[in-house]
Amino acid sequence: MPNGLNLLFQFLDSFAFIVLAAAGLAIIFGIMGVINLAHGEFIMVGAYATTLANLEAGLPLPLAMLVGVLVTAMFGLVVERVVISGTVPNAIGRRVLGRDVVEPLYDRLADSMVATWGLSLVMVQGVRLTLGNSLDQIGTPLGKIAYGGFSYSSYRVLLAGVALGLLAATYLAFTRTDYGMRARATVQDDDTARALGVDTERTYMTTFALGSALAGFTGALYAPTITMVPGLGGSFLVEAFVAVVVGGPGVVLGTTLAGGLLGAINALFSNLVGTFFGRIALLVTAIVMLRFLPDGITGFLDRLRQRRQEGA
Amino acid sequence: MLELDGVTAAYDSTPILRDVDLAVAEGEIVGVMGKNGVGKSTLLKTVIGLLEPTAGTITYAGTDVTTATADERARAGMGYIPQGRDVFPTLTVEQNVRMGETVNADSDELLYDVLYDYFPVLEERASQQAGGMSGGEQQMLAIARALVSNPDLLLLDEPSEGIQPSIVAQISEDMQAINEDLGTTILFVEQNLGVIREMADRCYAMERGEIVAELGPAALTDEDAIAEFLAV
Ligand SMILES: Nc1ncnc2c1ncn2[C@@H]1O[C@H](COP(=O)(O)OP(=O)(O)O)[C@@H](O)[C@H]1O
Ligand SMILES: [Mg+2]
Numbered sequence: 044m045p046n047g048l049n050l051l052f053q054f055l056d057s058f059a060f061i062v063l064a065a066a067g068l069a070i071i072f073g074i075m076g077v078i079n080l081a082h083g084e085f086i087m088v089g090a091y092a093t094t095l096a097n098l099e100a101g102l103p104l105p106l107a108m109l110v111g112v113l114v115t116a117m118f119g120l121v122v123e124r125v126v127i128s129g130t131v132p133n134a135i136g137r138r139v140l141g142r143d144v145v146e147p148l149y150d151r152l153a154d155s156m157v158a159t160w161g162l163s164l165v166m167v168q169g170v171r172l173t174l175g176n177s178l179d180q181i182g183t184p185l186g187k188i189a190y191g192g193f194s195y196s197s198y199r200v201l202l203a204g205v206a207l208g209l210l211a212a213t214y215l216a217f218t219r220t221d222y223g224m225r226a227r228a229t230v231q232d233d234d235t236a237r238a239l240g241v242d243t244e245r246t247y248m249t250t251f252a253l254g255s256a257l258a259g260f261t262g263a264l265y266a267p268t269i270t271m272v273p274g275l276g277g278s279f280l281v282e283a284f285v286a287v288v289v290g291g292p293g294v295v296l297g298t299t300l301a302g303g304l305l306g307a308i309n310a311l312f313s314n315l316v317g318t319f320f321g322r323i324a325l326l327v328t329a330i331v332m333l334r335f336l337p338d339g340i341t342g343f344l345d346r347l348r349q350r351r352q353e354g355a
Numbered sequence: 356m357l358e359l360d361g362v363t364a365a366y367d368s369t370p371i372l373r374d375v376d377l378a379v380a381e382g383e384i385v386g387v388m389g390k391n392g393v394g395k396s397t398l399l400k401t402v403i404g405l406l407e408p409t410a411g412t413i414t415y416a417g418t419d420v421t422t423a424t425a426d427e428r429a430r431a432g433m434g435y436i437p438q439g440r441d442v443f444p445t446l447t448v449e450q451n452v453r454m455g456e457t458v459n460a461d462s463d464e465l466l467y468d469v470l471y472d473y474f475p476v477l478e479e480r481a482s483q484q485a486g487g488m489s490g491g492e493q494q495m496l497a498i499a500r501a502l503v504s505n506p507d508l509l510l511l512d513e514p515s516e517g518i519q520p521s522i523v524a525q526i527s528e529d530m531q532a533i534n535e536d537l538g539t540t541i542l543f544v545e546q547n548l549g550v551i552r553e554m555a556d557r558c559y560a561m562e563r564g565e566i567v568a569e570l571g572p573a574a575l576t577d578e579d580a581i582a583e584f585l586a587v
Contacts, residue, residue, distance in 0.1 A: 118419055227446060238435040
């Protein structure tokens with residue numbers, strides 16, 4: 044029995060981690076065609092801002108987490124204007140040279156990866172230089188669940204609930220709000236969206252800020268459970284990246300299915316042969332999926348749907 | 356209402372439109388006819404702002420909109436129906452129509468009832484994915500999407516393309532009725548002779564990116580005069 048329970052908790056833990064790590068990356072990839080390799084560092088910004096707000100400024104934890112989310116969203120907004128859309132360099136270029144100097148990175152996977160990878164290096168070094176090699180850590184709240192000889196952190200169980208809530212909220216945001224409709228229309232056909240009055244630039248900007256806010260949220264949530272070092276984003280990025288590869292461009296469905304599948308694989312292998320093999324199994328899954336479903340589960344479903352419509 | 360003065364436009368550096376002069380008065384239905392590839396779609400894309408002219412000016416409702424973006428022009432009251440309809444395939448029919456609410460930002464009246472009267476199928480299948488509808492239904496959907504917030508000018512690209520003749524005739528009638536009932540000014544491009552004669556009050560002929568003739572109501576009754584510009 045404890046073994047079954049153990050497996051269940053490990054699954055929930057892994058599912059939550061994958062979903063929360065991937066959500067922001069998946070939104071930005073799915074809507075803008077941009078892979079943000081600095082996503083892990085955005086999570087680090089959220090975790091650091093939360094920790095500093097809680098331990099240095101003395102804010103209660105929930106408020107400190109809100110600070111983490113807002114700081115990361117603002118940071119994301121600046122990155123979008125400067126690096127992703129190129130609006131700021133182009134405004135300067137037009138003033139100084141009389142012309143644009145860069146093209147937006149929208150829908151340019153490889154270019155966006157190079158640019159954001161560079162950004163991630165700068166961010167890690169920047170934080171190391173200004174705040175040192177580590178920060179004090181917030182203690183994990185909420186205590187433990189005990190069952191016989193088995194005990195588990197309540198906070199980490201709570202995270203699984205938060206992950207499910209986040210998926211539901213994201214689903215509603217993309218199906219029920221004006222922003223969500225505009226974002227989906229922009230992905231499907233940005234010319235037609237613009238011709239219908241959608242300011243697609245603004246939609247992209249909002250999307251990046253939203254994806255950044257989610258990264259900040261993840262950092263805020265995990266801040267009490269991880270060691271505060273400048274490179275803490277690395278493990279988040281790996282799992283988020285694998286989840287997006289496996290899930291494909293469908294944001295909510297892709298993240299849910301990838302979180303479920305990868306969470307199960309990770310829990311199973313970690314339980315049977317150890318944590319290290321759990322992570323290896325994730326990478327192997329990603330490679331196998333890339334071979335057989337190169338555009339992920341949702342890309343595959345999309346193609347099925349299209350074939351059915353053309354046949355009809 | 357709409358005036359193009361010496362408009363030249365290009366994709367990358369290949370010039371497509373050359374020195375186009377064209378005017379549409381309020382309440383008119385004006386056609387532009389021409390064979391495949393003469394630049395009709397390019398003309399409408401330039402009018403809505405998806406392509407920026409390299410020379411010339413575009414004036415809409417007394418304002419110079421030459422450098423305005425497409426979304427700005429749409430919000431200023433231009434509705435646009437692209438060639439091939441371009442409905443958003445994975446949005447529902449109703450969500451597609453709702454996307455048109457941003458057009459003509461000044462309007463505080465939404466025409467769902469009017470449009471569902473014209474095209475009842477859109478109400479019946481409101482919650483279905485738009486990608487699964489037939490060509491004719493998608494055309495009706497694209498019309499409703501462009502008209503729902505009552506734009507002043509409607510730009511319509513080859514409404515007859517890929518649609519059964521019976522539905523083509525119905526759509527031309529609907530467009531005329533919409534023009535009368537709602538007062539929507541319409542600029543459309545076509546290569547279907549029947550649709551041009553049926554719908555247009557007046558018509559321009561286009562060849563290789565240039566306007567080569569203007570046909571008034573009398574000339575439009577002369578089938579041979581029109582066919583000359585559409586012959587292969
Ligand atoms: N996106 C594009 N890029 C480059 N050339 C294009 C593009 N779209 C159309 N063209 C070219 O412009 C010319 C006019 O095309 P178009 O305006 O679509 O003609 P029409 O609508 O009258 O059939 C054609 O020669 C076509 O090949
Ligand atoms: Mg065309």
